[in-house]
Amino acid sequence: MVRMELSRILLCETNDEQQITLKEVGGDRSFPIVIGIYEAAAIERKIKGQRSPRPLTHDLLTSVIAEMGARIDRVIISELRETTFFAKLILEKDGQEMEVDARPSDAIALAISSSAPIFVDDSVLKEVKPY
Secondary structure, three states: OEEEEEEEEEOOOOOOEEEEEEEEOOOOOEEEEEEEHHHHHHHHHHHHOOOOOOOOHHHHHHHHHHHOOOEEEEEEEEEEEOOEEEEEEEEEEOOEEEEEEEOHHHHHHHHHHHOOOEEEOHHHHHHOOOO
16 A cells, blocks of 8 residues: 555536546655546635535535544555546544445545545556556
8 A cells, every 4th residue: 555645636617527636655656536526626625624614525424424433544545447446435433444435536535524544555556647
C-alpha cells in the first residue's frame, strides 16, 4: 500500500466528468481519477472549509458512522479493472475493522471529510497512467 494525498481537483461546470489527482506522499507518482460533479463539489467544499446549512450526503454518512460508534480509519483505492477504479472504506469500531465497498469518489470525499488517510494498492499504481 502506498499513502497518497489529494493534490488537485479540476472542476468543469459544462461537463459531467470532473477530475481529481492523487499524489504519492513523499514521492513523485500521481494519477488522475475521473469523478462526478456532485462528488467533486463535495470534495472542493471540504477542502475550502465550506459548510452547508444542512448535511449533504457525505456529511450525513460521516455522521452516521460516528453515531454508530465507528470511525473511518482509512480509504484504499484497491483495484483498477479496465478503466474503473474500486475502493474500500476501512471502518474501525471497538478495535475491529470493517471493510465497506465504495466508489473512489465517495471514499475520497469521506476521507477528506474525516481526515482519514488515503492509500492505493501497489497493483493499481502499476496499472495507472501516471502524470
